[in-house]
Amino acid sequence: MTEKIIQYLDKIEKEKEIKILLACETGSRAWGFPSPDSDFDIRIIYVHKKDWYLSLSEKNDSIELMFENNDIDITGWDLRKSLRLLQKSNPPLLERIQSPILYKSDNDFLVKINEIANSQYSRIATIHHYLSMAKKFTEELKEKEDYKLKNFFYALRSATACKWILEREEMPPIEFQKMIDGLNIESNLLNRIGELIELKATISESYLHKGENELISFIENCINSANEQRNSLPSSKGDVKELNSFFLKMLS
Structure with missing residues (x-):
């Protein structure tokens, strides 16, 4: 290809x-x-x-x-x-x-x-983008019991990018593994993320998933923190x- x-x-x-x-x-x-x-x-x-x-x-x-x-x-x-x-x-x-x-x-x-x-x-410009995406895809996860794993990862990555922007001075990396490696995230969550990445590599994008309450709570915590702190971030x-x-x- x-x-x-x-x-x-x-x-x-x-x-x-x-x-x-x-x-x-x-x-x-x-x-x-x-x-x-x-x-x-x-x-x-x-x-x-x-x-x-x-x-x-x-x-x-x-x-x-x-x-x-x-x-x-x-x-x-x-x-x-x-x-x-x-x-x-x-x-x-x-x-x-x-x-x-x-x-x-x-x-x-x-x-x-x-x-x-x-x-x-500009940290404030970038956090608005990722926060909007995180909110959008997280709402989709809540609408149905089963959801596309693809959309779950969109929510997870966007929310994690918000956490990065709040905690780090440099631009968030495009590679998700680099992003999570550069943040203080509980080991049980990191392990589960790794398992889900391996799962996603074996199934089609139409696959429906369920659960992951701990990771969804992590996503929501990232969103809440971004909501509270975004306007205090420095501009370009x-x-x-x-x-x-x-x-x-x-x-x-």
Whole structure:
């Protein structure tokens, strides 16, 4: 599948007349808890030739394509849009630049954008995103006795990201294992999370699960703490000049 994905990326570059600076996995494969039938969620950051940006008209700054009967989802943002989102500490963008699964990458670009992301990082902006996701998926868990294990992990990861943001200065890592390893979480919960990751690796995404009261209580505690403390978190200390300079350098 990797070979097919790279072929599709090469085709997109030629047809769209762009250069892909980063093409990576996001979603469950990058987070570290895929199911056997998980889709391939490919996210790209790309740049046009310099003249493309020298226009008064607004142009499409994103790409959305599906391949292999919708099993391969390739979407992405133009460099300028990506840097505007970076200024806001957009969590999906912060995740993709940390992805452990790369299909294409400009190493200098990747190193520099991670440096800038850290200098622009806003804890208050990111916690609002993860808190909203945690609440949404936790409510879904409560609606029915049986629930998709996939949705349980979405709730668990989002809530744990909130805990990370409250307790740590740096950006939450995309890889869930790194996240839980970097926090003080009771060993019995960690053991159960590990067992559920192993289970998820063997069953389809349609599988229905039940129970896990201790972990759901952990999720709710993370949500409650985030609700209480989110507005006291510091905002970004970033400088738009740094982003402008990087943008112009990538066009030169």
